[in-house]
Amino acid sequence: MNIVRYRVRDSAKPRVGLHDEDGVAEFAGVRSLAELWASPLAGLRERLTGGALGDRVPLAEVDLLAPVDGTTEVWAAGVTYETSREARVEESERAATVYELVYDAERPELFFKSVPWRVVGPDGSLGVRADSVVDVPEPELALVVNRFGEIVGYTVCNDMSSRSIEGENPLYLPQAKIYFGACGLGPWIRPVWEIEDPYDLTIEMTIRRDGEREWSGRTSTARLHRRLDELVSYLMRGDVHPDGVVLSTGTCLVPPAPFTLADGDTVEIGIEGVGVLRNTVVRRGTRD
Ligand code: DO4
Numbered sequence: 001m002n003i004v005r006y007r008v009r010d011s012a013k014p015r016v017g018l019h020d021e022d023g024v025a026e027f028a029g030v031r032s033l034a035e036l037w038a039s040p041l042a043g044l045r046e047r048l049t050g051g052a053l054g055d056r057v058p059l060a061e062v063d064l065l066a067p068v069d070g071t072t073e074v075w076a077a078g079v080t081y082e083t084s085r086e087a088r089v090e091e092s093e094r095a096a097t098v099y100e101l102v103y104d105a106e107r108p109e110l111f112f113k114s115v116p117w118r119v120v121g122p123d124g125s126l127g128v129r130a131d132s133v134v135d136v137p138e139p140e141l142a143l144v145v146n147r148f149g150e151i152v153g154y155t156v157c158n159d160m161s162s163r164s165i166e167g168e169n170p171l172y173l174p175q176a177k178i179y180f181g182a183c184g185l186g187p188w189i190r191p192v193w194e195i196e197d198p199y200d201l202t203i204e205m206t207i208r209r210d211g212e213r214e215w216s217g218r219t220s221t222a223r224l225h226r227r228l229d230e231l232v233s234y235l236m237r238g239d240v241h242p243d244g245v246v247l248s249t250g251t252c253l254v255p256p257a258p259f260t261l262a263d264g265d266t267v268e269i270g271i272e273g274v275g276v277l278r279n280t281v282v283r284r285g286t287r288d
């Protein structure tokens with residue numbers, strides 16, 4: 001079962017429904033995903049498995065949208081895999097120790113990533129800033145968390161990042177991570193009860209340029225250095241998320257320098273059991 005946010009072609013109205021190989025069926029009476037994240041997990045499961053569904057619409061007639069709406073924010077964790085720690089140390093010679101320290105610190109690195117309207121969904125265009133020279137996609141398992149702090153589902157996040165801007169000074173992190181087209185999410189949400197072991201999922205990323213493979217990598221969530229509930233508990237501390245929150249859990253795949261994304265590249269991120277997110281990259285300033 002995949003929970004989707006979608007639009008039937010030629011209609012402006014975003015809908016929430018269930019997706020399978022044959023099509024998408026709307027959840028009767030559910031106006032937003034945010035509304036679902038206001039129920040405790042037990043109630044949600046009952047509602048989704050026993051709820052009334054509308055007629056199934058074939059996949060060819062729908063556009064899937066980023067699975068986030070309302071006031072549900074997207075946050076991200078950083079330096080949660082050894083590979084990420086090494087990549088940051090390498091790119092930021094003068095401030096390398098902050099990454100080494102946070103990897104082993106009790107408190108994880110968590111940062112705000114996106115409001116829902118800025119999030120790019122399946123097949124949408126991701127952005128690269130015109131004032132950045134080294135840019136990478138970051139393939140990450142993202143947690144969908146309800147207002148009570150319970151993990152209710154999983155999706156795929158692309159935490160697009162400027163390595164050159166963050167490498168210059170870690171205080172530039174918001175500029176390296178938050179800009180137009182910086183957050184990809186989708187293609188849908190897989191409910192938590194359908195993933196047996198979130199610590200044993202293969203993550204794969206392929207970047208294609210002019211139709212040819214430019215870079216690809218494969219890893220596993222088994223290499224995650226933190227527990228998922230630990231990340232969520234820090235995110236909920238001292239804060240409220242009335243419409244729930246999406247928390248991306250950090251990357252274990254960083255294409256090494258001098259790799260940088262080019263205009264027109266396609267990025268495909270697959271997480272076992274969760275889904276495959278495909279997007280195209282627009283490098284701002286290259287088409288003007
Ligand atoms: O500290 C910088 C951000 C790291 C990050 O986004 C990641 O590890 O995925």
Ligand code: MG
Pocket residue numbers: 076077078138140159250251
């Ligand atoms: Mg990241």
